[in-house]
Amino acid sequence: MSTQDGLSPLRDIIRDLGLTARKSLGQNFLLDFNLTRRIARAAGPLEGATIVEVGPGPGGLTRALLMEGASRVIAIEKDERCLPALAAIEAALKKTVNVWINGVDLALGEFNKLDHLPSGIYLCGGGSSLDLLMETLQKSDWYKKLPFTRKPVVKHIQPEQVSGIVDNTGKVNDHTFITAMGLLRVGLDTMQFSGNGSGSIREKIDRMLRV
DSSP states (O other), X not given: OOOTTSSOOHHHHHHHHTOOOOGGGTOOOXXXXXXXXXXXXXXXXXXXXXXXXXXXXXXXXXXXXXXXXOXXXXXXXXXXXXXXXXXXXXXXXXXXXXXXXXXXXXXXXXXXXXXXXXXXXXXXXXXXXXXXXXXXXHHSOGGGGSOBSSOOEEEEXXXXXXXXXXXXXXXXXXXXXXXXXXXXXXXXXHHHHSTTSOSOHHHHHHHXXXX
């Protein structure tokens, strides 16, 4: 059985490693993933943030911080008994990044009939906040089997680059909003330009959802 992040429940990890909380280290293992995620959210917006966590133990809060959008968690742990659990989190992240890299490779492979691909790749969505993903795209040679004339520059799309959508609130400020903005643009285009513009709001929304 796995949890929302694909890892074993913390209770099972603690049992398998034979861990017991030590008062001398101030340890208190929180087992409820919903609770640790609530604690992580209490820290404020975490998208793209680097967190330094002192005393992560077996990684309950560490996993919650990553699930809530932190791009990197630097975990400083004195208790060597907990290191295998923290290593498992790192391994899971690397596995996830490999899946995403393969997805990028597969998506760009659809354009294999082109003489060359553009020299820029723009990412959006919360998952692209992971520093490990950006580092892999920027530093590895994954692009060499695709028709790039040179190593592509990898960046995040910024809200101001989305044509036709203007944020007057000042709250739409990073790449994690791009997917929602894109869907909004598709919806607006569908409602404005499909057919002769006639029909009820319900019919226009139905057309938008079909797109």
